[in-house]
Amino acid sequence: MMRQGGRGGRRGRGGRGGRGRGGQNYRQRRDNSEGEDSRPQQSPDxxxxxxxxxxxxxxxxxxxxxxxxxxxxxxxxxxxxxxxxxxxxxxxxxxxxxxxxxxxxxxxxxxxxxxxxxxxxxxxxxxxxxxxxxxxxxxxxxxxxxxxxxxxxxxxxxxxxxxxxxxxxxxxxxxxxxxxxxxxxxxxxxGAPESQLPTTREVRMQPKRFYFDVGNNNRGVYLRVTETINNYQRPSSVVTIPHGAWREVRDVLIDFCDQLPYQAEEEGDTETTA
Incomplete structure (x- = not known):
C-alpha cells in the first residue's frame, strides 16, 4: 500500500503537474507553431x-x-x-x-x-x-x-x-x-504610381512634428500621419487613413475648426513645410 501510494504520489506530482504546467506549455507551443505554419509565408527578397x-x-x-x-x-x-x-x-x-x-x-x-x-x-x-x-x-x-x-x-x-x-x-x-x-x-x-502622389507635408508645433505622407500599396492609396517628439526621434503615434475616408475626415476637421476657433499664437508656434 505504501509503495502504491508512493508511486501514486510521484504520478500525481509528475502527471498532474505536467498537465498543469508542462502540458499547458506544450499545447501553447503546438498552437503557436500551428498558427505560424497556417499564416501565409512571405516570399524572400x-x-x-x-x-x-x-x-x-x-x-x-x-x-x-x-x-x-x-x-x-x-x-x-x-x-x-x-x-x-x-x-x-x-x-x-x-x-x-x-x-x-x-x-x-x-x-x-x-x-x-x-x-x-x-x-x-x-x-x-x-x-x-x-x-x-x-x-x-x-x-x-x-x-x-x-x-x-x-x-x-x-x-x-x-x-x-x-x-x-x-x-x-x-x-x-x-x-x-x-x-x-x-x-x-x-x-x-x-516608379510611376508613387511619383504621381502628393509630396510629404510637415507641420511643426514645438516640441512636436506631424508628417503627412501619401502612399500606395495593394489596398490602394492612403494617408499616414506620423507624430514625432523632440526632433526626429522615434514616432510616438501613427495613424493611417484610407483614401476613401479623406473627405469625411476633412469635413470633421472643418466642423471642429468652425465650432472651436482659436489663435495659433495662443496654442503655440506652428509652421507648415512641404
Whole structure:
C-alpha cells in the first residue's frame, strides 16, 4: 500500500503537474507553431542586380531587390566582395531612386567646389540636405574628420535609425552604380504610381512634428500621419487613413475648426513645410 501510494504520489506530482504546467506549455507551443505554419509565408527578397564598390577606405554593396511590396534599392557597407552586408545600410523604394540620384549628384558637385576644399574645417558639417519619402527621412551630411571628407547618409524610420558613410571621392562611383542598376532593372511603370502622389507635408508645433505622407500599396492609396517628439526621434503615434475616408475626415476637421476657433499664437508656434 505504501509503495502504491508512493508511486501514486510521484504520478500525481509528475502527471498532474505536467498537465498543469508542462502540458499547458506544450499545447501553447503546438498552437503557436500551428498558427505560424497556417499564416501565409512571405516570399524572400529576390536579388535583381548588384554592384560592389571598392572605395578609398570603405566598401559598399549596391543592390536592387524585389519583394511583395515591389522593387527597392539597398546600399550596405561590407567588409569585402561577397560578404554579408553589415548593420550600416540604407534602403529606399525604387520610386525614390530618382531623387536619391539627384541628391548624390548635388553632393558630388559640391565635393569639387572651393567651399568643400577649404582647409581648417575639421569636425564641421559643410553641407546638409534632407529627403522625405513616406514614413522615411534621409539626411545627407557632407562632413570631415581625421580620415578626411565624407558623405554620411542617415535613414530614419518607425523602427529606428540606419546610416552609411563613404569618402567624398566615392560619391560619383555610388551615383554611377545606382544609375546603372536603375536603368537596367527598373521600368517607368515601377516608379510611376508613387511619383504621381502628393509630396510629404510637415507641420511643426514645438516640441512636436506631424508628417503627412501619401502612399500606395495593394489596398490602394492612403494617408499616414506620423507624430514625432523632440526632433526626429522615434514616432510616438501613427495613424493611417484610407483614401476613401479623406473627405469625411476633412469635413470633421472643418466642423471642429468652425465650432472651436482659436489663435495659433495662443496654442503655440506652428509652421507648415512641404
Amino acid at each position: 529576390e536579388m535583381l542586380g548588384s554592384k560592389f564598390l571598392e572605395l578609398d577606405n570603405k566598401n559598399l554593396q549596391v543592390e536592387i531587390k524585389e519583394n511583395h511590396r515591389g522593387k527597392f534599392l539597398k546600399v550596405s557597407e561590407v567588409a569585402e566582395a561577397g560578404a554579408q552586408p553589415g548593420r550600416n545600410r540604407v534602403t529606399l523604394g525604387i520610386a525614390s531612386a530618382s531623387e536619391f540620384l539627384t541628391q548624390l549628384d548635388t553632393f558630388a558637385t559640391y565635393a569639387q567646389s572651393e567651399e568643400a576644399t577649404e582647409e581648417g574645417n575639421e569636425e564641421k558639417a559643410f553641407k546638409s540636405s534632407t529627403m522625405v519619402k513616406d514614413a522615411k527621412r534621409y539626411y545627407f551630411d557632407f562632413k570631415e574628420n581625421q580620415r578626411g571628407r565624407y558623405l554620411r547618409i542617415t535613414q530614419t524610420t518607425m523602427g529606428g535609425r540606419k546610416q552609411i558613410a563613404l569618402p567624398h571621392t566615392g560619391i560619383v562611383q555610388l551615383h554611377e552604380a545606382v544609375d546603372e542598376l536603375v536603368k537596367k532593372f527598373v521600368s517607368d511603370a515601377d
